[in-house]
Each structure stands twice: as C-alpha cells, then as structure tokens.
Amino acid sequence: MLRNRLLGSVFAKTVRDWLLWTVIAVIAMWLIAAMYIAIMASSGDAYMNMMADFPEAIANIYGSNNGTAEGLAMSGIYNLIGPLVLLTYAIGLGASAAVGEEEARSLPILLSSPLRRRSILLAKAAVAGIGVLTIVVLTWVGVVGTAALVGMDLSDQDVLGASVQLLGMVLLFGALALGVSAWRGSSALGVGVAAALAVLSYFVTTLLPVIKELADVAKLTPWYLFSGADALSNGIDVVLLAIAIVLAAGLFGLGLYTLERRDLKG
C-alpha cells in the first residue's frame, strides 16, 4: 500500500527511488562518527601528542580541533569524512535530479504526462535537499548520542553550528552539479565539474594558508564558505552561510532556466 502511495507524484516516487541511498549515507555517517568518537574517547591524548609533531599543512587537513581529543573527533567527522559522504550524496543526486530521467530514457514517457520540466526538476531537487538535511540532522543526533553514551564532553564543540555550516556548502556543490547537468544535459559533466571543484577547493583552502602570501587566495574558494567559519569552535558564520545559500540558489535557478530552454535528448 505504502509502495503504491509512493507512486502518487514525481516527488513521492523520487523519495522511493532515493530512500536507500539516504539510509546508506546516514548509516555510513553514524558508523564513522561512532568510530571517531570511540577511538578519541579511548586514545585521544595519544593522537593529540602525535598530531603535535605533524607539519602545519598536514595538521590543516584535520581542521581545527581546540587541542582536545573531543575537538579532534569532531573535526574528523565534520571537516574530513562528513563532507566527503555528504558531497558524494549531494553531487550525485543533484546531477540525477537534473538529467537522470533524460539519460535513462524514461523522460519521454514521463513528460508525456501533463508536467512541466521545471516541476519535475523542482520535485527531484526538493527530495535531494531534504535528503541532505536528513543526513545532517541524523548525523548530529548520532554524534551527540554516541558522545553521551561514551561520556565524551562536547560542551566546547558547536556540533549543531558545524552541521548547519556544512549543510550550506554541501547544498552549494549539489546545486553546482544540478546546474551544470541541467544546462548541458550531462550528469557526467555536472558530477565532474562539482567533484573537481570540491577537491581542488578543499586542497587550496587547507594547504594554501601555509604560504602566508597566498593565504587570502584560499578565501576565494567555495570550501572556505564552510572551513572559514571554523564553526566547531566559533559557531555559525552567518555571512559565509548566506553566501553559500545564495550561490546555491543562483546555480539552481540557472539549472531551471537552462533546462526550460534547451532541446531534450533521447
């Protein structure tokens, strides 16, 4: 019965199609978070001592950690692995939202129904956005719950702030994948551009500050909209978050505009 209810609209069917990916992403985040928290709860001091000997460039990769085991655990989750899982999800689904049906050749029959192109894209993008939000919220719940379970004190860590700041950047890269895919009718191009920019901007943001003269260049990358806030320590940076959301909205709008004005393939 529920399965048939999830065939009532493009939105519902997309939920049905992508639910498994969302569950997998949440479980992956929980497992990673549990692993980080468990390791740091038991051996955090040893890791802190080890990290003290790391070169600055390598230490930057792990992000800010307040010099505590708790900080190192949260940094591992929110600066390293969390973005990796969430960006993979958001970029993949962003591209799929734009051209998944077109590339699968199911669009001609779907679009022979009384639907606008933009309403299909809006429905799918909404599901992708809700999926990202769900993963972020459930990850936060999992992190706080696991930390409480093992007695880790997170009072110095703004986990919620980091979650929100990360959400902004992930939506930006997801929207980039969506926009490029919708514009050119190619998910490979959308995923490629978004993933390449994410990797490049991550390394530029983390490694460039080692060179003092180039430190400001790092602020021009999309990744800085997340890392520049250092939200785990400082909380949400509203300006950087707003920039990320405005850029994401702009890219999404570009995707909508171009999809409405190009020939569909297949």
Added chain:
Amino acid sequence: MTTIEGAPPIKTEGLTKHYKDVKALVDLDLEVQRGEVFGFLGPNGAGKTTTIRSLLHFIFPTAGKATVLGLDVATHAVEVRSRIAYMPSEYSLYPKLTGAENITYLANLRKGVDQGYVASLAERLEVDLTRKVSDLSTGNKQKVGLIQAFMNKAELVILDEPSTGLDPLMQQELQAMIREVRADGRTVFLSSHSLAEVERVADRVGILRNGRLVVVERVDALKRKAIRRIDLEFGAPVEAADFEAIEGVHSAETRGHTVVVSFEGSVNELLRRALDHDVVNINTREADLEQIFLTYYHGNGDDAA
C-alpha cells in the same frame, strides 16, 4: 481548459528543425484531421521522430510553429500533454518497478485513468503486469508502453513505431485498438517505417523524405496512382514494344513468352492490346505502399509537398 472547437488535432506551419548543419526537418506544413488515423511514413532519419518531439515541445523548432488540438505547443505544452497520449519509439520504463507499478505511476500523473480499462488492455495484449519490467522481454515491455498510451483514452494518440518487438498476432491486436480509437471519434498519428502496418489502418499517409514532406494523400488514392505490375503470358513470344506506347505504361520487358509491364492508371487499353495475341495467363498484384514509398523515396515521385 482552452478548447478551440473544430481545430485540427495536429497542424504545423513551416515547421523546421536544424541540428547545426543537419536539416532534420524542413518547412513542414501538415494538417491531421479529427477522427482519422494518419500514417507518417519514412525511413530512419527522415524526420518523423523530430516532428513528434516538436509536437510535444521536447525540442524547439528552428522556425515555424505547431499546434495540437488548436493549442500552440510552445505556450500550452502542459495542456496539450494533458489531452494526448504518446508512445515514443525509443524509451525506457522504470526497470525496478513492475509493469503495474509503472502504469500506476503514469496513471497517477495523468489522473482520471480507469483501472478496469487498464486491466482489459493488459488482458488483450496478454502481458503479465505483476513482473518487474527488467524481467520482461522487449515485446512485453512494448506492451506496457502501449497500455500507458491507450489507457487515458486521449483525444490524440501519437504512436512512434508502436509495433516494434510485437509478434504478428499482437500487431493485429494493436491495429484493432487503433481502429477502435478512430471509431470513437478520436485521432491517431501513427509514425512508422513499416509500410504494411500503416496501410492496414491509416486513412491518409504523409511520406517524409530527408526532412521534407513529399506527399500527403489518402491511402486508396495513393494506391490508384501507384505503379503496378502485370505479367502477361502468351502462347508465343511477343515484342514488349507493342505495349510501351500505351498511355500509363512506364516500362515493358519480354521474358520468354511473358511480357512484364509496369503501369499506372487503367488497365483496359493494356488488356485490349494483349488480346491481339494468344493470352495464356495473366498475373497481377495489388499495389502496396511499398511500391508507392519506393517511388517517392527514390525520387521518381512528385516532390511538391
């Protein structure tokens, strides 16, 4: 709902589509009448699918305009799609869903679909809708596609190569379904490169060649115009030249005691001349669209649209 009474189900004016240097469709003027089955013929790459995709507003014409049920497809695409049904030539259903789930999804998007009618279509086409589409044969996937095209009893049904993968019995069933749509006063636009298929159900045909509409004609009128062949077998050899001067004869060739004549129009004068000799046997064949099609496609026909 915007309704224009009496408007033709399909009308195109100067419809043109270029892909860079490729002229996929050139200056197409076409009008399909309400309640007819219109056959749209041409080989692969002639522009049939390009025409249909323009009618559905999947692609943007380089020039010209198209109206469907009196509505400009460029400005009323959604309303047009709410009143038509379409089966593409190349498409994919959702492979992880069963046939029934595919139909349910598409029916939910269109609304107002009678599930009892869906079941009767499935029974007629002998397809098991409980199986996953990924487990169905090509022919059975095609049947699911046909069900979705016929299930909402649309005013205009656009079918692009609908008999692909169907066995002869199912092709006959499809033809019966198409005739029922016509009997119901609705319209079918049937695109195909299968001349026999179109000939059996179409009232009129349009022949497309290299993106240009070569001819639009009633099937019976086209047949009358067709070049037919008659084999006249005589008791002794007869000179082919005796027949070449007859009006309507395109060619005559002697093969032993038989003269093979290609002709159009009336056969009366041909028979009179034959009876001047000792006629042993006469073989003639009904003209089919294959001959007509080849006539136009090879450039012997009238190129005027």
